[in-house]
Amino acid sequence: MPMSDLSKPDRRRPDRFMVIVAHPDDADFGPAATAARWIDAGSEGWLVCCTSGDAGGRAADDDPLELAATREAEQRAAAAIVGYAGVTFLHMPDGGLANDLALREHLVREIRSFRPQAVLCVDPETLFYPDGGINHVDHRAAAMAAVDATYPAARNPMTFPHLVRSGLAPHDVGRLYLFWTNQPNAWIDVTATLERKIEALRAHRSQIDDPESLGRRIRSSAAEVGAEIGAAAEAFRIIDIDDDDEPPDDRRV
Numbered sequence: 001m002p003m004s005d006l007s008k009p010d011r012r013r014p015d016r017f018m019v020i021v022a023h024p025d026d027a028d029f030g031p032a033a034t035a036a037r038w039i040d041a042g043s044e045g046w047l048v049c050c051t052s053g054d055a056g057g058r059a060a061d062d063d064p065l066e067l068a069a070t071r072e073a074e075q076r077a078a079a080a081i082v083g084y085a086g087v088t089f090l091h092m093p094d095g096g097l098a099n100d101l102a103l104r105e106h107l108v109r110e111i112r113s114f115r116p117q118a119v120l121c122v123d124p125e126t127l128f129y130p131d132g133g134i135n136h137v138d139h140r141a142a143a144m145a146a147v148d149a150t151y152p153a154a155r156n157p158m159t160f161p162h163l164v165r166s167g168l169a170p171h172d173v174g175r176l177y178l179f180w181t182n183q184p185n186a187w188i189d190v191t192a193t194l195e196r197k198i199e200a201l202r203a204h205r206s207q208i209d210d211p212e213s214l215g216r217r218i219r220s221s222a223a224e225v226g227a228e229i230g231a232a233a234e235a236f237r238i239i240d241i242d243d244d245d246e247p248p249d250d251r252r253v
Contacts, residue, residue, distance in 0.1 A: 020143075
């Protein structure tokens with residue numbers, strides 16, 4: 001994206017997009033307002049959670065199976081608020097997620113099934129944040145797996161050829177939207193859907209202690225991030241996989 005465009009909101013919109021995250025609630029802390037904006041404008045979105053958050057309890061004796069069921073239910077409720085067409089849980093180990101062939105195959109299956117034009121995931125290069133925070137190891141593993149599944153695996157017929165033989169043809173994803181990035185190059189105006197993001201986060205009752213305080217923090221963060229474009233915003237590092245600057249699947253919002 002030309003430097004002169006950085007002060008303008010990015011208005012491109014894929015017809016179909018997939019959000020790939022490690023845990024239930026990651027997508028809602030991440031790009032939920034962007035997803036809701038695109039869905040309101042006519043896009044179809046699908047959410048993939050690599051784990052069910054079974055290690056996200058508050059005590060060592062919490063039952064991980066009960067917690068996983070709770071968190072899946074919370075994520076389904078949040079996804080309905082955002083407007084996703086559906087949610088897939090891959091049931092990988094929470095806290096032990098690895099970017100291995102097993103996870104990559106699962107993600108390639110999801111991509112070839114839903115056939116998105118854009119994939120949204122955490123920026124896998126983010127390890128430390130400017131404020132001193134550390135990006136969770138599962139976030140980084142899910143992000144790198146999403147990138148590797150998107151390119152080149154999903155488009156290569158010789159990668160997991162049994163999927164092709166079962167009817168899942170190779171698929172080219174045109175663009176990656178990397179969130180929680182230290183290198184943003186695009187900002188999306190989410191003024192109209194920021195409250196939907198906050199409402200979706202409130203569905204994660206097992207993880208949220210003070211929803212009112214959380215709402216204030218989300219609004220403040222969106223205003224700070226959006227100072228670049230003069231509106232509440234979510235920021236992304238966009239990677240165009242195809243050569244064209246604006247693939248034909250894009251719409252404008």
